[in-house]
Amino acid sequence: MFNFRRDLGFQLLTLYLLFIVPVILASLIFDQWLTQKIKANIESADLALARSIAQESNTFLQNALIAVEQLSAYPQVINADSSGMEELFAIFHSGRPDVNLIYRLDAQGIMVFHYPTGPGSTVGWDFSSRDYFLRAKATHHALLSKGRISPTTQQPVATAVMPLWSQQGRFLGLVATNIKLEALSATLKSIVAQHDPSAASDIVILDHTAQVIAHAESSMLLQDFSARQPEISQAVLSGETGSRVVEPGNGATDEAERLYSFAPISIAGWGVVVSRPAELAFAAVRATHRGVLFTMGFFIVVGFFFWLALSRQVLIPLESLALYSQKIGMETEIPEKYLQAVQEYIERDDQVGHLSRSLKRMEASIQARLKELSTLLQTSTSVVSTLDSRIVLDRILEQVEKLMQTHMCAIVALEERSGVFRAQASRGLSKQYTEQITILPNEQHSVSLRAIREGKPVQISDIETEASFASLRERARAEGYRSMLAVPLQTLHAPPAALIVYRKDPHVFSEREINLISSFANHATMAIENATLYEKSDLRLREQTRRLEALIQSLQDGLILEGLHGSILYYNKRITQLVNLEEVDLSKWTMTQFIDHLVRQAEDHQQAKLYQEIQGAMQGKDHRHIEFTALRERKKHYLRLQFFDVTDPEGESIGHGLILRDITRNREIDRMKSSLIATVSHELRTPLAAVKGYTTTLLAEDVSWDAQSQREFLEIILKETDRLSQLVTDLLDISRIEAGNLPIQRKECTLEELIQRAQLSAHPTPSNRLQVHLAKDIPLLFVDPPRIETVLRNLIENAVKYAGEDSPIRLTATVEEQHVVVRVEDEGPGIPSEKHAQIFDSFYRLENGLTRRNPGAGLGLSICKGFVEAHGGEIWLEERKKGACFAFSLPLTTSQEMKEEAK
Numbered sequence: 001m002f003n004f005r006r007d008l009g010f011q012l013l014t015l016y017l018l019f020i021v022p023v024i025l026a027s028l029i030f031d032q033w034l035t036q037k038i039k040a041n042i043e044s045a046d047l048a049l050a051r052s053i054a055q056e057s058n059t060f061l062q063n064a065l066i067a068v069e070q071l072s073a074y075p076q077v078i079n080a081d082s083s084g085m086e087e088l089f090a091i092f093h094s095g096r097p098d099v100n101l102i103y104r105l106d107a108q109g110i111m112v113f114h115y116p117t118g119p120g121s122t123v124g125w126d127f128s129s130r131d132y133f134l135r136a137k138a139t140h141h142a143l144l145s146k147g148r149i150s151p152t153t154q155q156p157v158a159t160a161v162m163p164l165w166s167q168q169g170r171f172l173g174l175v176a177t178n179i180k181l182e183a184l185s186a187t188l189k190s191i192v193a194q195h196d197p198s199a200a201s202d203i204v205i206l207d208h209t210a211q212v213i214a215h216a217e218s219s220m221l222l223q224d225f226s227a228r229q230p231e232i233s234q235a236v237l238s239g240e241t242g243s244r245v246v247e248p249g250n251g252a253t254d255e256a257e258r259l260y261s262f263a264p265i266s267i268a269g270w271g272v273v274v275s276r277p278a279e280l281a282f283a284a285v286r287a288t289h290r291g292v293l294f295t296m297g298f299f300i301v302v303g304f305f306f307w308l309a310l311s312r313q314v315l316i317p318l319e320s321l322a323l324y325s326q327k328i329g330m331e332t333e334i335p336e337k338y339l340q341a342v343q344e345y346i347e348r349d350d351q352v353g354h355l356s357r358s359l360k361r362m363e364a365s366i367q368a369r370l371k372e373l374s375t376l377l378q379t380s381t382s383v384v385s386t387l388d389s390r391i392v393l394d395r396i397l398e399q400v401e402k403l404m405q406t407h408m409c410a411i412v413a414l415e416e417r418s419g420v421f422r423a424q425a426s427r428g429l430s431k432q433y434t435e436q437i438t439i440l441p442n443e444q445h446s447v448s449l450r451a452i453r454e455g456k457p458v459q460i461s462d463i464e465t466e467a468s469f470a471s472l473r474e475r476a477r478a479e480g481y482r483s484m485l486a487v488p489l490q491t492l493h494a495p496p497a498a499l500i501v502y503r504k505d506p507h508v509f510s511e512r513e514i515n516l517i518s519s520f521a522n523h524a525t526m527a528i529e530n531a532t533l534y535e536k537s538d539l540r541l542r543e544q545t546r547r548l549e550a551l552i553q554s555l556q557d558g559l560i561l562e563g564l565h566g567s568i569l570y571y572n573k574r575i576t577q578l579v580n581l582e583e584v585d586l587s588k589w590t591m592t593q594f595i596d597h598l599v600r601q602a603e604d605h606q607q608a609k610l611y612q613e614i615q616g617a618m619q620g621k622d623h624r625h626i627e628f629t630a631l632r633e634r635k636k637h638y639l640r641l642q643f644f645d646v647t648d649p650e651g652e653s654i655g656h657g658l659i660l661r662d663i664t665r666n667r668e669i670d671r672m673k674s675s676l677i678a679t680v681s682h683e684l685r686t687p688l689a690a691v692k693g694y695t696t697t698l699l700a701e702d703v704s705w706d707a708q709s710q711r712e713f714l715e716i717i718l719k720e721t722d723r724l725s726q727l728v729t730d731l732l733d734i735s736r737i738e739a740g741n742l743p744i745q746r747k748e749c750t751l752e753e754l755i756q757r758a759q760l761s762a763h764p765t766p767s768n769r770l771q772v773h774l775a776k777d778i779p780l781l782f783v784d785p786p787r788i789e790t791v792l793r794n795l796i797e798n799a800v801k802y803a804g805e806d807s808p809i810r811l812t813a814t815v816e817e818q819h820v821v822v823r824v825e826d827e828g829p830g831i832p833s834e835k836h837a838q839i840f841d842s843f844y845r846l847e848n849g850l851t852r853r854n855p856g857a858g859l860g861l862s863i864c865k866g867f868v869e870a871h872g873g874e875i876w877l878e879e880r881k882k883g884a885c886f887a888f889s890l891p892l893t894t895s896q897e898m899k900e901e902a903k
Contacts, residue, residue: 020300027296031289038285043243046261046274046281049203051241053191054263054272057184057205057214060098061268064160065142067096068177072162077175080104082113089115092177100153101178107171109133114152122152136163136174144268147181147213147222156181156221158213181221184214192216201276206233208269225273229260236262236271245278317345317352325359393425393524400501400520401427407504408481411489411524412437412448413497421448424497433479445471448498451486457514459485462506483507485514487521494532499524558660561646562591569655578639578660580632591656598641598660601630617643618656627663638667670738691721734859737866744787744870748780751813751820758792766800766809773812778820782893787867791875794860795824795886803828803883819873819889827883836877840865864888 071077071092076084089102093115103114109128114121127133132145145159157178164172188203205214210226210233226233229246243261257278264271321342345356397409408428412421421439423429439446445468451458460466461483463476476482481502489497499521501509509517552559558575562568568586576582579598586594595618599611610628617624626641640663646655695717698710736742755772759765781788792811799809803826810825831839835846840861868875868888875888 019306020304023299024296027292027299031292031296034288034292035285038288039282042281042284043259043261046259046276047241047243047263049191050261050263050272050274053188053203053205053274054265057270057272058265058267060184061144061160061179061265061270064098064177064179065144065162065267067092068160068162068175069142071102071175071177072164077104078164078172080106080112080173085113086115086117089113096177098180098183099177100155100157100180101150102176103152103178104173104175105133106173109173112173120152120154125151132159132161132176133174136161137171139163140165144207144270146207146209147211149222150178153178156213158207181213182218185216185218185221188214189216201274203275204273205265206237206271206273208237210237213270229273232260232262232273233271236264236273237269239264239266314352321345321352321355321359325362393527394427396520396524396527397425397427400499400517406501408479408502410434410437410500410502411497412439412500413489413528414441414495416495421446421496428502430479433475445469447472447484447486448500451488451498452496455488455490457485457487457509457518459483459509459514461508464506480504483509485509485517487514487518489521489525489528491525491528491532493536494525494528497524497528556662558658560586560591560594560658560660562656562658564653564655566590566592568594575660578662591658601632602628603631614641614643617641620645636664637662638664691717691724695721733863733866737863737870742866742870744784746782746784748782749785751778751781751822754781754785754789755792755811758789758796761789762793762796762800764797764800766796769800769807769809770796771808771810773810775814777815778813779815779892781820781890783871783890784867787870788890791864791867791888792822792824794864798860798886799824799826799828799884802826807883815892816889818892820892821887821889823878823885823887825880825883825885830880830882830884831877833879839877840875861886 071088074084074088075081076088085104092102093099101114101116103122104112105127106112109126109130111122111125111127113123117123130145132143135143135145140163142160142162145161147156147158149155150157155178158181159176159178161174161176163174166172184205188205192201192203203216204212204220204225206225207213210224212220212223212225215221231246232244235242235244241263243259245257245259247257258275259278259281260273260275262271262273342356342359345352346360347353348356393411397411400406400409406428408426410426410429411424413424414421419441421437421441423434423437426434439449441449443449447458447460447469460469460472463469463473463482463484476484479502481504483503483506485501487499487501489499491497499517501517553572553574555572555574558572558578560568560571560575568589568591571586573582576584576586579594579601581597595611595614599607599614602610606628610626613626617626624643626643628639628641630637630639640661642659642661644657644659645653646657648654695714698705698714698717733742752774755774759770796809796811799807803809807827811822812825813820813822815821831846839846864886865875868890871890872893873888873890875886878885878887
């Protein structure tokens with residue numbers, strides 16, 4: 001069977017294709033990328049021109065609107081004074097060559113006056129049907145009309161219109177200026193001449209009805225551009241900016257493919273369109289494409305000849321050497337043909353010859369390494385086979401002796417009880433010698449301690465010649481060794497230790513030998529560390545288990561765990577107390593038995609429903625939090641059940657759990673809180689009535705007070721009365737909110753009216769500090785006006801009280817995802833982020849200087865939260881670098897929608 005992986009010709013062809021194919025693909029990708037890049041640059045250039053014209057036109061039209069707004073401020077224009085307007089319009093006309101007519105229409109659309117007055121006069125004509133007149137009656141801002149032929153000047157114009165309104169809101173008419181469209185066309189003609197001398201480009205300006213109001217050719221003025229290019233006109237007049245290539249057909253009247261670039265004129269809803277033939281615009285793209293194809297062909301030819309040379313000089317020799325290298329390290333002998341091929345290349349002086357010689361050296365080295373790896377593998381197997389460190393150390397020393405051809409070896413370690421170093425394992429050493437190995441930690445001439453202290457191997461090549469180790473000669477002679485190597489074990493949790501290797505002859509240990517012995521030392525370290533860590537972890541695990549058991553047993557909540565088969569695996573004492581089973585061993589029960597007993601603890605009328613809810617919660621279908629009332633010793637206890645799943649680290653279910661909590665105290669606190677609020681509210685009305693009665697007494701005729709005293713008393717009484725009344729109202733609202741019976745009476749109203757009333761009723765008043773910005777698309781709201789007015793008033797009052805006297809206050813409203821979102825912002829000291837979660841709680845107030853200077857009960861924001869949520873909205877505090885920003889949302893529902901929801 002033919003094997004492609006061993007076929008040299010196929011592999012060379014693959015190498016050739018790996019070189020050529022990426023070049024071809026890269027060329028194609030580069031051609032595509034460069035084509036897109038050039039097209040993008042061409043489109044960007046045309047788009048930049050369109051944007052530039054749009055920006056200049058926008059400035060031009062903005063100046064025209066500003067000019068007509070300035071005219072509307074003159075008394076002569078407002079009062080329709082013809083003589084005064086003639087002088088004023090003459091001055092304006094002399095400074096604006098782009099304007100050919102200035103005129104004034106009255107409230108009925110009748111021409112009152114225009115300048116110049118000739119050659120034809122339209123004074124007295126009725127222009128009330130014109131679109132700009134109708135639009136002017138509905139706005140207070142300047143506007144631009146569509147392009148048209150002026151009946152007065154018989155020239156194409158666009159009109160800048162400013163409506164006139166009296167201070168009482170009565171429409172007085174308008175003042176307008178006719179902008180000569182020929183001036184815009186002349187500008188476009190000069191731009192075309194500079195941008196494209198070949199006159200192939202076409203630039204038009206469209207008004208908001210898609211009429212051409214500026215073009216290099218005057219015959220195109222006021223033509224319907226949408227009939228020529230509906231897609232482009234719709235895009236630019238909708239505010240889009242971009243470039244498109246439009247082919248003939250699909251509603252377009254162009255005879256050839258053209259490139260259109262367009263940009264909107266935002267101030268008037270107009271647009272600028274720049275176009276030119278695609279064939280001319282993308283001529284450079286086609287030239288580039290031909291160049292890339294030529295380059296790609298050149299690379300193919302060059303690549304072919306390169307492949308031939310590479311195959312002969314490099315690839316064929318490398319293939320032979322690769323086959324030879326595959327045989328290196330295998331247990332079988334290398335075939336003669338591979339040896340001959342390598343021998344042939346060894347004679348070469350280039351890199352191939354160098355590689356061949358390196359492979360021969362590598363072969364010898366690999367054989368030695370394989371033997372070392374085999375031994376280390378056996379050592380690793382010994383380390384993980386048992387946690388008995390003495391057995392593992394004996395096996396490690398056996399492999400050291402076998403691989404390194406040493407005569408003796410040992411491992412010494414610190415005995416923590418005695419505080420000295422002793423031999424833990426040995427090979428080749430006499431029993432008497434190992435028993436006599438006792439090294440004190442402060443011994444200076446010990447090779448082992450020196451290696452441990454320095455953290456690196458220490459060797460003695462010949463004890464007989466090393467003067468610094470003369471004290472060891474007698475022991476070395478008695479045991480019969482001349483050289484030794486001590487390698488420290490890098491222990492972290494175990495006591496310090498070292499591996500010692502002895503030789504009977506003088507010997508200098510090479511770096512390879514030291515590294516190999518260090519590997520054995522690392523294995524010994526792992527064995528010792530594993531045994532030590534296992535012992536420590538076992539102790540720690542038992543301690544953690546005891547702590548966890550104590551923690552769970554001390555919980556105030558009952559806990560019970562169920563296995564997958566329904567048996568109870570674990571429970572704490574608290575749960576037996578909560579269900580009156582203190583003398584029962586629940587580990588012998590099933591979860592079904594426990595649930596049945598739990599349901600029997602509930603009131604009779606709750607048991608059927610409670611059992612059904614528990615079954616649904618255990619199956620994960622319903623809410624997993626269940627509250628019920630249990631009877632114990634003739635007293636009601638409120639309990640809460642919480643079910644949860646128990647999973648392993650991979651997310652697989654291994655059981656279920658149940659937490660039982662006694663919430664009787666919480667219910668009692670809630671009841672007491674509601675009762676307190678109701679009581680306080682009732683008690684506050686008594687002093688309120690007394691204050692009102694005292695006011696009546698002061699106003700009685702039989703009491704004589706001086707005027708100043710009466711005024712002071714009355715102001716104080718009235719202020720306290722209002723404050724107490726407001727506090728009572730707030731307390732009642734809080735009580736209704738917490739009880740869940742807050743009445744909401746919705747009706748349609750505008751947000752602007754609510755803001756105005758809230759601003760007027762706010763105390764202290766925001767005066768001119770309040771800045772209101774409302775979006776134009778806010779519809780009528782279907783809400784309870786007094787409630788929402790209270791929300792707005794409280795937020796405004798908070799900003800006035802706590803933002804500081806110089807801080808502006810901004811109130812904005814926008815429509816976001818079928819909700820009206822209102823934000824009240826200030827630039828005061830703000831609210832710390834850690835207090836955001838508590839700021840809407842009842843009776844909560846920040847402790848700072850501003851709150852101490854401004855009295856209050858801490859109910860305002862809580863009431864705001866209740867009122868907004870009663871409408872189905874939300875209220876929150878947004879993050880700001882400076883100041884505070886409170887925001888709330890109200891759903892956009894109509895009265896009809898609310899009726900349908902009620903059904």
